Amino acid sequence: MPLSVELGTPSAGRVPIILSGELDQSNAGLLRDAVRAALHLRPAVVCVDFALVTFMDSSGLASIVAAKRWCNDAGCGLSLDALSHSMLRRFHMSGLTELLGLPAPPP
Template sequence: MDFALHVQGRADGGTAIAVRGDLDYATTARFLECIDRTLQQSPATLYIDLRLTTFLDSGGIAAHVTAHKGAARAGIRLIVEHPMSAIHRVLHLTGLTNLLGLPPL
């Protein structure tokens, strides 16, 4: 599966970024550029939809932390949603579920 990002507004004034494919060292720069562009539009909430994300390495984990920090600086809430169970487990093991707005396992 090729890596792709899809940005879409939501009725609640938020913006969702759907991540498709592997979020890893090779793709994190594109992910963070998309995050930065989206934050400049000042959405009420930034949703990161991981339902089509197939892999997350340490670079992808770091990118989520960077995205959260950027959103916090801008006063925007960041919520990660719909991760596959393996990715949810990785985010749980790294202690990031609460930070990223995910429910516990």
């Protein structure tokens, strides 16, 4: 399933990015482009919604790490919302939970 990336309506300093489909090497640039576009709006927080993400490879993880760095540089937060158990485990297994401020997945 191809990735759909939608920049949502900013509200209360938050800019949502809604993802749907598979986040992989062929389309990770779409997420990076959306984060850059969100940062132009000078949000307090960029919120990436993972509710409809069915797969993510290492390119997707790298895009999230880049987004975190860009948000830090811009003085705003990055929130990863609606992470499934399997997505949370993927971040945990990659050693990224602390960097991204995520909880450890339940056993």
